[in-house]
Amino acid sequence: MTDWLSPEEWTAVRLSLKVAFVAMAASLVPGIAIALLLERGRFWGRQFLDVLVHLPLVLPPVVVGWFLLIGFGRRGPIGSFLAEQFGIVFSFRWTGAALACAIMGFPLLVRAIRLSIAAVDRKLEDAAGTLGAHPVWVFAVVTLPLIVPGIIAGMVLSFAKAMGEFGATITFVSNIPGETQTIPSAIYTYTQVPGGESGAMRLTLVSIAVSVAALWLSEWLARRMRGRIHA
Amino acid sequence: MLDVDIQHRQGAFSLNARFQSDGKLTALFGPSGSGKTTVVNAIGGLVRPDHGRIAVQGRMLVDTKKGVFVPKHRRRIGYVFQEGRLFPHLNVRQNLLFGRWFTPRRERTTGFESVVELLGIGHLLERRPATLSGGEKQRVAIGRALLADPQLLLMDEPLASLDEARKAEIFPYIERLRDEGGVPIVLVSHSVPEIARLATTVVVLSEGRVAASGPASDILRHTILFRQTGLTEAGALIEAQVLRHEADFGLTVLQAGAGTLTVPLLDHPTGSRMRVRLRARDIILSLHEPKGMSALNVLPGFISSIEEAEGPSMDVQLDCGGDALVARVTRKSIAELGLKPGLHVHAIIKSIAFDPDALGGAKPENM
Numbered sequence: 001m002t003d004w005l006s007p008e009e010w011t012a013v014r015l016s017l018k019v020a021f022v023a024m025a026a027s028l029v030p031g032i033a034i035a036l037l038l039e040r041g042r043f044w045g046r047q048f049l050d051v052l053v054h055l056p057l058v059l060p061p062v063v064v065g066w067f068l069l070i071g072f073g074r075r076g077p078i079g080s081f082l083a084e085q086f087g088i089v090f091s092f093r094w095t096g097a098a099l100a101c102a103i104m105g106f107p108l109l110v111r112a113i114r115l116s117i118a119a120v121d122r123k124l125e126d127a128a129g130t131l132g133a134h135p136v137w138v139f140a141v142v143t144l145p146l147i148v149p150g151i152i153a154g155m156v157l158s159f160a161k162a163m164g165e166f167g168a169t170i171t172f173v174s175n176i177p178g179e180t181q182t183i184p185s186a187i188y189t190y191t192q193v194p195g196g197e198s199g200a201m202r203l204t205l206v207s208i209a210v211s212v213a214a215l216w217l218s219e220w221l222a223r224r225m226r227g228r229i230h231a
Numbered sequence: 232m233l234d235v236d237i238q239h240r241q242g243a244f245s246l247n248a249r250f251q252s253d254g255k256l257t258a259l260f261g262p263s264g265s266g267k268t269t270v271v272n273a274i275g276g277l278v279r280p281d282h283g284r285i286a287v288q289g290r291m292l293v294d295t296k297k298g299v300f301v302p303k304h305r306r307r308i309g310y311v312f313q314e315g316r317l318f319p320h321l322n323v324r325q326n327l328l329f330g331r332w333f334t335p336r337r338e339r340t341t342g343f344e345s346v347v348e349l350l351g352i353g354h355l356l357e358r359r360p361a362t363l364s365g366g367e368k369q370r371v372a373i374g375r376a377l378l379a380d381p382q383l384l385l386m387d388e389p390l391a392s393l394d395e396a397r398k399a400e401i402f403p404y405i406e407r408l409r410d411e412g413g414v415p416i417v418l419v420s421h422s423v424p425e426i427a428r429l430a431t432t433v434v435v436l437s438e439g440r441v442a443a444s445g446p447a448s449d450i451l452r453h454t455i456l457f458r459q460t461g462l463t464e465a466g467a468l469i470e471a472q473v474l475r476h477e478a479d480f481g482l483t484v485l486q487a488g489a490g491t492l493t494v495p496l497l498d499h500p501t502g503s504r505m506r507v508r509l510r511a512r513d514i515i516l517s518l519h520e521p522k523g524m525s526a527l528n529v530l531p532g533f534i535s536s537i538e539e540a541e542g543p544s545m546d547v548q549l550d551c552g553g554d555a556l557v558a559r560v561t562r563k564s565i566a567e568l569g570l571k572p573g574l575h576v577h578a579i580i581k582s583i584a585f586d587p588d589a590l591g592g593a594k595p596e597n598m
Contacts, residue, residue: 124319129277132330133330146320
């Protein structure tokens with residue numbers, strides 16, 4: 001296997017998996033919170049928040065990358081604050097790639113979770129309330145278990161989106177081998193040099209394999225969950 | 232003790248309900264849209280009434296004047312919903328124990344085993360709700376509410392979604408709960424047979440108002456209160472004791488204050504007490520003691536009053552040896568027989584008028 005992919009290619013694959021995993025994990029809790037807020041919340045500015053969350057879905061990725069560059073770059077207002085206060089640096093680091101992927105995948109994550117929240121029978125939550133459960137407990141022991149299939153679907157979408165993210169990542173953190181060169185960036189690089197076709201093909205196959213595996217895993221998990229609820 | 236006095240608007244519907252009850256089982260009766268469910272939702276904390284007060288066992292749960300509104304999870308009021316609402320991701324045992332997690336340890340008085348035994352659900356504990364029948368689901372839902380040790384148990388048409396066989400399966404459990412359970416029950420129903428069998432106190436709702444409330448035996452014989460949904464089912468409710476069985480004829484003889492009643496064979500043991508519903512439409516009045524008639528039940532008594540009923544009929548209220556009966560009679564018969572308060576008459580009832588619906592188990596103090 002190690003012979004099949006070059007060390008540089010392996011680095012890109014490992015980095016892609018790391019970036020995608022971190023992007024998915026980091027956006028999970030905010031994703032559930034925002035989905036809950038959008039589906040259940042009645043507050044001023046809900047429409048605005050809804051549009052904001054969905055923007056990465058419709059904007060050109062390069063625009064999102066550009067916003068990240070001016071916002072989270074070393075001189076950007078958020079980027080410089082985080083760097084000075086917490087030593088967290090995004091620009092030209094793998095963390096920046098993860099941030100870009102998280103933001104690009106966020107609308108997909110939120111949509112999937114939001115749909116599953118909308119499908120929850122609120123009467124069950126009322127029933128839990130009459131049994132003495134505080135609303136926080138109702139969420140933890142009734143709502144959350146019932147939306148797990150939606151959460152899994154959202155996580156897979158977020159992960160898959162992160163594996164394929166290219167435009168925002170390359171705009172924000174460039175294409176540095178070993179640091180920010182994910183699979184799509186590496187494929188892009190291969191296509192820019194003569195004789196790079198075989199390398200591009202190998203990485204493409206890896207990319208397909210990872211995506212199919214993720215989809216298969218999510219199907220399996222979702223089926224298991226449905227089985228537990230309905231059988 | 233339940234004390235309700237609330238006003239609430241919901242779209243075009245306005246509710247103005249005021250009643251008190253200290254019955255073991257209070258039935259809220261009324262046609263669809265009369266506000267029954269809104270009242271129990273207000274008691275349970277699922278609806279916040281616009282104005283008014285709700286107190287249960289002396290504890291103020293809602294008082295809009297004082298800004299009191301106890302949230303549902305702090306009310307300690309059990310709620311059995313029409314559709315059960317069992318948690319689909321938990322098995323029966325976990326559903327039953329759900330409320331217990333949130334009950335302070337020292338207030339956990341209801342025993343798990345005794346509830347499981349009372350409701351006959353021991354064999355279901357490891358099953359998922361999706362695999363239960365409608366009747367089993369409702370029994371589990373009742374158990375789940377009981378195990379949270381509520382101060383009051385609300386039941387919103389718990390039998391409405393069940394067929395007759397499943398209803399017959401649940402009735403005895405609710406009767407046992409009423410007679411042994413200790414927790415007072417508020418039952419929403421639009422079925423006269425159901426409340427005749429189960430209720431000790433009846434509150435009749437009509438278009439968002441309380442049309443009448445009081446002991447079940449007092450309310451049920453005013454058939455006019457049930458004109459929208461239960462006119463043909465309304466009637467007197469009396470207590471009787473099983474005197475003997477006449478198995479050869481397939482009959483059971485009951486002793487009531489009014490006299491003996493012969494009914495189709497029952498499987499209650501001799502001496503056991505039960506409540507009997509005598510539908511107003513099933514009673515015939517005669518001025519003289521009838522001879523040579525096939526009807527086996529003849530109860531002598533006096534006319535206590537005559538009330539308006541629907542259309543050509545009137546309700547003749549009777550006092551038969553202390554038992555209050557009611558007969559629906561046409562105006563024409565009243566005029567021809569010269570029926571008036573104080574007159575001595577005989578009430579005649581065919582034995583087959585007593586269908587199983589009309590005969591339920593009861594403890595004497597719950598009449």
